[in-house]
Amino acid sequence: MNQHARLEEKAIPFIDVAAQRRRLGHAIDDAISRVLSHCQFVQGPEVRALETELAAFCGARHAIGCASGTDALLLVLMAWEIGPGDAVICPSFTYHATAEMVALLGATPVIADVQAATFNLDPESFERAVATAKARGLKPRAVIPVDLFGLPADLDAIGAIAAAHGMLVLDDAAQGFGATYRGSKLGALATATATSFFPAKPLGCYGDGGAVFTDDDALAARVKSLRVHGEGIDKYEAARIGITGRLDTIQAAVLLQKLKIFPDEIVARGQVAERYAAGLADVATVPRVGNESTSVWAQYTIRLAPGRRDALAAALKSHGIPTAIYYAKPLHRQPAYRGFPVANGGVPVSERLAGEVISLPMHAYLDPPVQDRIIDAVRRALGS
Numbered sequence: 236m237n238q239h240a241r242l243e244e245k246a247i248p249f250i251d252v253a254a255q256r257r258r259l260g261h262a263i264d265d266a267i268s269r270v271l272s273h274c275q276f277v278q279g280p281e282v283r284a285l286e287t288e289l290a291a292f293c294g295a296r297h298a299i300g301c302a303s304g305t306d307a308l309l310l311v312l313m314a315w316e317i318g319p320g321d322a323v324i325c326p327s328f329t330y331h332a333t334a335e336m337v338a339l340l341g342a343t344p345v346i347a348d349v350q351a352a353t354f355n356l357d358p359e360s361f362e363r364a365v366a367t368a369k370a371r372g373l374k375p376r377a378v379i380p381v382d383l384f385g386l387p388a389d390l391d392a393i394g395a396i397a398a399a400h401g402m403l404v405l406d407d408a409a410q411g412f413g414a415t416y417r418g419s420k421l422g423a424l425a426t427a428t429a430t431s432f433f434p435a436k437p438l439g440c441y442g443d444g445g446a447v448f449t450d451d452d453a454l455a456a457r458v459k460s461l462r463v464h465g466e467g468i469d470k471y472e473a474a475r476i477g478i479t480g481r482l483d484t485i486q487a488a489v490l491l492q493k494l495k496i497f498p499d500e501i502v503a504r505g506q507v508a509e510r511y512a513a514g515l516a517d518v519a520t521v522p523r524v525g526n527e528s529t530s531v532w533a534q535y536t537i538r539l540a541p542g543r544r545d546a547l548a549a550a551l552k553s554h555g556i557p558t559a560i561y562y563a564k565p566l567h568r569q570p571a572y573r574g575f576p577v578a579n580g581g582v583p584v585s586e587r588l589a590g591e592v593i594s595l596p597m598h599a600y601l602d603p604p605v606q607d608r609i610i611d612a613v614r615r616a617l618g619s
């Protein structure tokens with residue numbers, strides 16, 4: 236059997252967590268063993284070490300480990316005392332966790348549209364969403380731009396509109412941590428930034444985890460208190476109502492090891508994206524990153540003419556190549572969010588994208604021969 240035939244037989248993973256595990260080898264086992272020896276499973280020394288390294292990595296004054304990306308969003312919203320009567324603007328084309336904690340706190344997510352070229356919050360629609368919120372008697376308090384698929388949102392334009400309306404910016408960098416916008420890394424660019432360390436994320440742990448980043452000392456102090464039951468002068472004083480929202484020490488130990496190879500992996504992800512663009516730009520709309528940003532390519536998402544992607548997914552599946560649709564149902568069409576207001580002018584771009592997008596395997600360990608197999612299969616399925 237020649238090498239090509241052997242490659243043809245193997246199913247390709249969508250994200251190869253095992254390849255990274257092999258690369259890290261004993262470093263991870265040893266790091267976990269150290270936690271098993273010192274037994275400080277909650278708020279152990281690895282958590283503080285990770286927070287220091289994460290802050291240095293992205294240039295934020297504070298990095299605060301959290302139990303998940305969702306908790307990171309929640310803790311910031313709680314610290315800002317977002318609640319009933321408040322509006323928080325969220326893009327429609329996102330994973331619904333972006334808006335979930337807004338609704339959980341009794342505030343109103345007001346749903347805005349995105350830009351087709353970036354998949355990210357459209358500043359003009361954001362502005363219209365603020366007007367929509369006001370027309371409904373809501374107080375626009377914050378906006379949550381999302382760095383979807385790893386590409387930073389237009390944080391300067393969004394920040395300027397937010398400032399003009401006295402609103403706070405919480406960047407949802409669950410998919411974008413490690414990416415840059417105008418020369419700075421996400422984490423240091425908004426009033427607050429939340430990220431997720433879910434295993435499938437560009438920087439993922441071996442369970443759930445997340446972090447909040449901010450330069451605001453008062454906000455950092457509140458988030459730290461809220462993540463430990465609203466602790467005050469010590470853990471037995473309840474200064475405020477909080478949650479159990481801490482990052483586990485074992486996850487911090489894993490992340491400390493993974494952070495060492497993260498810059499390398501970001502470069503490798505970029506190379507995979509470039510190879511896809513070179514191989515597919517003439518048969519599909521491939522994502523383009525402008526000069527102002529870099530992406531960490533949490534997903535590699537192409538766009539096809541409506542009605543074509545099911546056939547592509549089926550053809551790829553028959554060759555052992557997985558695909559995913561992020562997101563077939565944008566926020567405004569999710570059963571749990573249908574009742575929330577949509578910005579004046581609607582969300583036509585999110586509607587359209589939901590019918591056009593399909594994501595291909597993307598990770599730092601996608602070797603050129605395997606990627607060529609994917610590219611060839613996509614080209615054949617699209618009839619070129």
Ligand SMILES: Cc1ncc(COP(=O)(O)O)c(C=O)c1O
Nearest residue numbers: 303304305330332333409431433
């Ligand atoms: C855009 C976005 N926001 C928030 C989250 C929530 O993160 P977590 O799953 O760590 O709670 C995710 C991850 O799934 C996400 O993709």
